[in-house]
Amino acid sequence: TQLLEQSPQFLSIQEGENLTVYCNSSSVFSSLQWYRQEPGEGPVLLVTVVTGGEVKKLKRLTFQFGDARKDSSLHITAAQPGDTGLYLCAGAGIIRDDKIIFGKGTRLHILP
Amino acid sequence: ETGVTQSPTHLIKTRGQQVTLRCSSQSGHNTVSWYQQALGQGPQFIFQYYREEENGRGNFPPRFSGLQFPNYSSELNVNALELDDSALYLCASSLDFGYTFGSGTRLTVV
Numbered sequence: 001t002q003l004l005e006q007s008p009q010f011l012s013i014q015e016g017e018n019l020t021v022y023c024n025s026s027s028v029f030s031s032l033q034w035y036r037q038e039p040g041e042g043p044v045l046l047v048t049v050v051t052g053g054e055v056k057k058l059k060r061l062t063f064q065f066g067d068a069r070k071d072s073s074l075h076i077t078a079a080q081p082g083d084t085g086l087y088l089c090a091g092a093g094i095i096r097d098d099k100i101i102f103g104k105g106t107r108l109h110i111l112p
Numbered sequence: 113e114t115g116v117t118q119s120p121t122h123l124i125k126t127r128g129q130q131v132t133l134r135c136s137s138q139s140g141h142n143t144v145s146w147y148q149q150a151l152g153q154g155p156q157f158i159f160q161y162y163r164e165e166e167n168g169r170g171n172f173p174p175r176f177s178g179l180q181f182p183n184y185s186s187e188l189n190v191n192a193l194e195l196d197d198s199a200l201y202l203c204a205s206s207l208d209f210g211y212t213f214g215s216g217t218r219l220t221v222v
Contacts, residue, residue, distance in 0.1 A: 006154075040216075043202070043213050045210045045211065048210050088154050099145065099157055100145075102155045104153055
């Protein structure tokens with residue numbers, strides 16, 4: 001059973017467009033994190049959300065944690081080629097305390 | 113020194129062999145976690161160590177074992193390698209929320 005479902009799996013859009021990716025689960029998280037991973041590198045933490053309904057902004061990226069702390073979304077405004085990468089959501093506090101469990105990721109490709 | 117360092121970066125092993133991967137945690141971080149990431153997948157939790165003791169384990173067989181040392185560096189050992197063990201192995205250290213990942217070791221089993 002996949003605890004964290006990310007959608008879409010793949011997304012290819014033109015530079016300048018907006019996009020939203022989703023992370024859903026039937027389980028409640030104590031916190032949820034978003035990472036970005038480039039080929040040949042480890043994931044890099046973008047944000048941690050802890051409070052239900054929380055919204056965090058990181059330049060053109062907006063992260064939202066669902067009120068029930070079961071889901072999250074990442075919205076990118078005016079996407080740029082540098083945004084290309086694998087976006088991973090990871091939830092903590094489901095099975096074992098603070099161990100984080102990852103979704104399969106959304107592979108994003110921004111076309112110039 | 114800041115950041116998480118993993119070695120080696122790439123490794124090729126033969127089925128049935130044993131391998132040891134190493135991780136140097138970010139300064140001050142007392143928790144280290146190991147993940148296996150197959151091509152096209154998200155990282156899968158292998159186990160976590162906190163102050164030299166295993167503090168949780170994912171669905172991996174006993175031939176995957178680990179150690180954490182007093183300086184919080186860590187090792188991942190895999191015995192009797194199988195072809196399906198080919199993957200990127202990631203080490204992550206943490207103190208509170210959020211993990212700092214190394215760049216990983218790309219293991220290929222042939």
